[in-house]
Amino acid sequence: AQSVTQLDSQVPVFEEAPVELRCNYSSSVSVYLFWYVQYPNQGLQLLLKYLSGSTLVESINGFEAEFNKSQTSFHLRKPSVHISDTAEYFCAVSEYGRGSNYKLTFGKGTLLTVNP
Amino acid sequence: DADVTQTPRNRITKTGKRIMLECSQTKGHDRMYWYRQDPGLGLRLIYYSFDVKDINKGEISDGYSVSRQAQAKFSLSLESAIPNQTALYFCATSDPPPSGHNEQFFGPGTRLTVL
Numbered sequence: 001a002q003s004v005t006q007l008d009s010q011v012p013v014f015e016e017a018p019v020e021l022r023c024n025y026s027s028s029v030s031v032y033l034f035w036y037v038q039y040p041n042q043g044l045q046l047l048l049k050y051l052s053g054s055t056l057v058e059s060i061n062g063f064e065a066e067f068n069k070s071q072t073s074f075h076l077r078k079p080s081v082h083i084s085d086t087a088e089y090f091c092a093v094s095e096y097g098r099g100s101n102y103k104l105t106f107g108k109g110t111l112l113t114v115n116p
Numbered sequence: 117d118a119d120v121t122q123t124p125r126n127r128i129t130k131t132g133k134r135i136m137l138e139c140s141q142t143k144g145h146d147r148m149y150w151y152r153q154d155p156g157l158g159l160r161l162i163y164y165s166f167d168v169k170d171i172n173k174g175e176i177s178d179g180y181s182v183s184r185q186a187q188a189k190f191s192l193s194l195e196s197a198i199p200n201q202t203a204l205y206f207c208a209t210s211d212p213p214p215s216g217h218n219e220q221f222f223g224p225g226t227r228l229t230v231l
Contacts, residue, residue, distance in 0.1 A: 042225075044222040090158060094217070103161065103218070
């Protein structure tokens with residue numbers, strides 16, 4: 001069965017600083033990978049996803065994540081954060097292929113706080 | 117209008133009461149899910165349904181039941197609420213593979229407090 005580990009529960013940074021939110025997964029088969037974002041008092045929104053092809057995926061608001069199969073990682077990065085990026089970020093993995101049920105397993109979340 | 121809606125958005129109830137949380141979707145997806153979110157624990161799957169006749173337990177189904185009334189509606193019930201069921205509850209939907217890749221779309225959540 002798949003599992004997800006988000007290595008940092010909280011990441012405080014200053015505005016305009018770079019940030020990396022770390023995510024490692026465990027699976028014995030092929031996977032799809034996702035990052036979801038939850039702004040205060042809101043539901044979860046998809047930020048970006050890796051399905052296949054290029055291992056570097058980008059979001060429309062400047063975040064990017066790189067799928068590293070050998071290290072089983074899918075870290076999220078942004079070169080310069082804004083106050084409005086303050087939110088909780090969840091990494092998720094879904095196995096696919098014959099015999100898999102395509103369930104989504106979430107990490108426990110990383111709270112990114114951007115300070116002025 | 118939102119694609120996935122949940123009612124109520126907030127609910128306070130007492131221990132022992134029966135409560136139902138409802139989820140509706142206009143995305144036309146076959147698959148629907150119920151999760152609960154607790155601080156520091158992320159999202160945990162309660163129940164999921166791959167179509168109207170296919171309902172499955174998730175990792176924390178004890179104390180909960182569900183009903184899939186139609187493709188678009190999936191309800192979660194707490195038969196006898198207890199305080200440790202106080203949490204934020206999310207409904208989600210997805211398309212089946214291969215088109216859906218299991219990308220899930222979430223409702224706005226229901227904040228439930230059990231006193």
